[in-house]
Amino acid sequence: MRILLSGGTGLIGRALCQHWQQQGHELWVLSRKPQRVAHLCSGARGVGQLQALDAVPPLDAVVNLAGAPIADRPWTAARRQVLWRSRIDLTRALVDWLGRRATPPPVLVSGSAVGWYGDCGEQALAEGSPPGRPDFGSRLCAAWEHEAERARQWGMRVALVRTAPVLAPQHGMLARLLPAFRMGLGGRLGSGRQWMPWIHLDDQVALIDRLLHDPACSGPYNACAPGAVRNAHFAQALARALHRPALLPVPGWALRLALGEMSVLLLGSQRVVPARAEQAAFPWQHPALPGALAHLLLQR
Template identity: 35%
Template structure:
């Protein structure tokens, strides 16, 4: 395996995955902007513009990583929700159409997804063997996205749906926002505190993506979460401990709902998700526990 094609490669998660993979593979990132300078083992290919012909610029592609889609951050108005869904379906369909034009299909297709597939619960534990999916907006988006991406299976590609948990990083994700109140000595439990947070360090996310590409034992859904989820109360307490700040000022649910609307469910509701496939395949998390992850990211 030599060449990897990435859509959505310029975002927070895409940048970290590219940084890890480029030491081993040649990376081709699809982009609407063609003014990005090439890096070592990284080339940018114009895509989804009126005159772009990426199929003529690409060599044989061994793996595809599909991360493209409208950010879920922001108030979920009706227009925003439509953009979140449509962007994922249209980008995936366009990527499938592109791959069909290549001389041969990739051996593996890794599609971004989310643990939002499972819906929310304070009592249930979700693994890749969980058959039922949630009925809220995010669950329906994930279900539709994965259904669209299953088109890669008909091309003969081993297809993987990487269901991301709450991604923690220094330069993106939700950690900067969640840790900000603690910097001003105003941190505390968000909502009830009993909701589960299934999280993952961005470094482990990138490593697991690489693992799913290289290890043929992976297919279907793969939970990309650390093996030790915590409650939101514990999450806040660990932030305070690592930052040497008090954990004392509660953030009531009503305030979050006022600020973020329906999107507040990402923080106020949760699910306990375990990465059974990764563990059963012997994957070693660099940051299996929250305290170690936050020490790395916040200090």
């Protein structure tokens, strides 16, 4: 297949490139720094502008994962603009460009996040569940999905990946937590009762691969492990895997004071279930947190 990938130099994108290069697919990666793509993305071809692909033969698929990191810094007015442009504006431009192609690709797999649901407390959240209390993150995801859905007018199948925090050995949330937990300084966040979805990088890659290749897959899919946990359980499981205590909770008020509205990423509760993936008999490699953490820590 000839696949165009935006966001290919990120954590998930790099893992996808490695997976698809091993399968023999032809990969093009849209990047602000195309000269770095071959090195970061397992030899994929980098391109800085969509128009540079106008002369390329028809694409078989597009995977749209581009977006500035949402948790790297507080959501100031300037940061919100960066997050909006890197997701909504880019996706709009991408879909418009696809519509101008003589032969639009048959499938678009587009990124989103479990933040789409907002803070929903104890409610179990399948793909058909309504959003809860809105915040900037949920509005961002809703607009992101709306722009991707417009590709249906060109006859494309659109699958939306609502991704939970991805656990990986060297990058992402787990890498940020490990230094404190290794020193025995980890603990729950706030009350610790908030539900905390997660997914192992291997399962994230496998699920996107399934959505790309299975013509029956369309619409939103929750990319999260079936073994949902509360934040306190996650902290205890990580500490146990490292043979350390988890005795230093971070007060919710301190997180709200430091992070403002962005604190919802840590204190909001999302009991997300991968209902549609399970209905499609998706074979989870790491469905439970203890086994996932043990596998990841062995890779470090």
